[in-house]
Amino acid sequence: MEQVLEVVQLTGGYSPRKPVLHGLSFEVRAGEMVGLIGLNGAGKSTAIKHILGLMQPHQGEVRIQGLTLEQHPEQYRGALAYVPETPLLFDELTVEEHLRLTGMAYGVEEPSYEERSARLMEEFYMTGKRGSFAAHLSKGMRQKVMIMNALLARPALYVIDEPFLGLDPLGIRSLLDKLVEVTKEGSAVFMSSHILSTVESYCHRFIVLHQGVIIAQGTLEDVCAAAGLRSGSGSLEEAFYRLVTDGGSNGPVG
Template sequence: MDYGGKRVLNGVNLEVSKGQIIGYIGPNGAGKSTTVKIMLGLIDSYQGEVEIFGQDIASGDPSYKQKIGYVPENAEAYDNLTASEYLVFTAELYGMGRGYAEEKAAKLLREFDLEDVMHTRLSSFSKGMKQKVLIISSVLHDPDLLFWDEPLSGLDASSMMVIQEILAQLAAQGKTIFYSSHIMDLVEKISNRIVLLVKGEIVADGSFEELQEMSEEGSLAEIFNQLTGFTEHRSKAEQFVAIVQEGQDYA
């Protein structure tokens, strides 16, 4: 795919099955967000074919989007709405009835310990509290396909553990999840398939164990560095610290 005169994606070919948690990773600018936006129908100027739920998304029929949930990396919530109002608003966009949406939203907010602030404006929420609301909004309509981009941003350790278990249980029920994050140890733990994108091309696609075999490295972070060609992290850090510690004449 060309975007702004620049080739962004090149020969990306993915076949995804139900129940997979796909760790979709790569350096900044690799094309991860572009891929997701194409699948969401937010970008239509691409070459190739994209089928979701057996439907060619270029057909012009947007009904497939009702079965998708999305948490973007930099989500903008309507801060003048309360948590309940925001969730009901997004639920109605997916065709849910207001009464049912209010009831279900209240239950999910309660599970995230947000019951006491469900009628409070989002403008007063911390980043972690907002993130929980965004996660709820992505699953409120019980979608079959989830795209989560850095979904754990701002969450504390206990909330992260809950989210990881939620993902595992959703996958066990046949939901398909694209999970993108720069936190490699989390991707390693929750993904049963890892796709590594570099400069618009897939350079690795398989389980963590399969990626280990092809790279002969231990952790996913080490595999990531080897396959992306980034091996200068130690020298860059040493240079940075050396500059920080440079002497200065304050006279």
Template sequence: MDKILEMKEITKSFGGNHVLKGVDFSVYPGEIIGYIGPNGAGKSTTVKMILGLLQPDMGEIFIFGKSLKDLGDTYKARIGYVPENAELYDTLSAEEYLLFVGRLYGLEEDIVREKSLKMMQILGIEAAFKNRLSSFSKGMRQKVLIISSLLHNPDILFWDEPLNGLDANSVQIVKEILSELKKEGKTVFYSSHIMDTVEKLSDRIIILNEGRVVADGHFDELQKVADGTLEQLFNQLTGFNEYEELANAFVSVMKGETPYDA
């Protein structure tokens, strides 16, 4: 099977800060990839380079079988993106915003309007179709972002914390959407700090720490390296084992007992 995405020894620095230090992995069509790591590990930087928003210092990125160096912007029409912290145009209504996104992808307005309304209906927010985004709750805004990433039927999705703000029922729907997308042969690049969700949804899990890939495989395979849950494995591979001590110290300070000496 041909690779849909390949990173070859990618490095990236900002000033003297080496964010990525030779990131190397391949992704295949129909895979759900859990791409996780501590804050500052380089996850968002990786995705921004794949999207062409940043350039690697060294190494090469291949997507849809071609080097990113040889592609213009047309490949982006095959990508859906939900960033962790997205800024919506609050003065627009949901309808106007989704029409705007649809036009960027070259879709006809009638098709965008019909698909948007149906998707919002499925997610339970169709009544707000013509309302300004400034009036939307965090969960409603997240649903609009998810819809905007799927309007154009992309081949590969980059979703960063896509369940942020969603209620329990909506989380279940989105999880099922991911399963259906996988059946359609879509590839999903999924980043989240909710380890239980990543563990259950992902075909493969890639763990990034200090700019390097420290684990890559199915959860069952990774358990051969370290027993326990994905959260325990993550803590072990990223060298973080002080959470209990820090939690106890935090509560002690809160109670006015022994001040925590940082």
């Protein structure tokens, strides 16, 4: 499968003297969902910021569809969509105006925009809120608008950070169904979440980040093996607990 996201020996953080990330290497391929898991402070948000281009690597590089941000900034940014943990909207724009703005930014043609936006409004139970200003929406509804904007764009890569916070059960189900759909259509999904049971059920592969180092990555079987669990005998939650409470004693993997 085509590599959509490639992170190669990434070392980075807020200060060159004290990096948060240490030599991260992984990939996310077309048509797959990869889960990034780790304790608070493990470096997950810092890794995502480097992928988004909000932080510059101290060493290594990040490529999307083979392109770096420095070489091809417009194509790089146009190939990804981001859903942050905390929704960021314009209070004086309506739900529909947010979608319209995203459609213009990503060059979505009018017939496609009309079809996609109407379907997303229906699937996320937001049709009745089409004309509502963002300032009047609950946190869960604001998060739905962020998710709908990302799905409207249909990029090669979705970067999603703790997407389930604030969502009601219907919103969570709608999001998961859409993520399955976009991977079947060939997009790649890179998702960070603390809800390990959901990550295990939906992701194809996993990256365990601990103290800025990848201590395990691969399929569930690979992660369980890194945690010392017998094949087929462990869950992602159990493997994760063993890995992080052992302090990553098995060393970085991948």
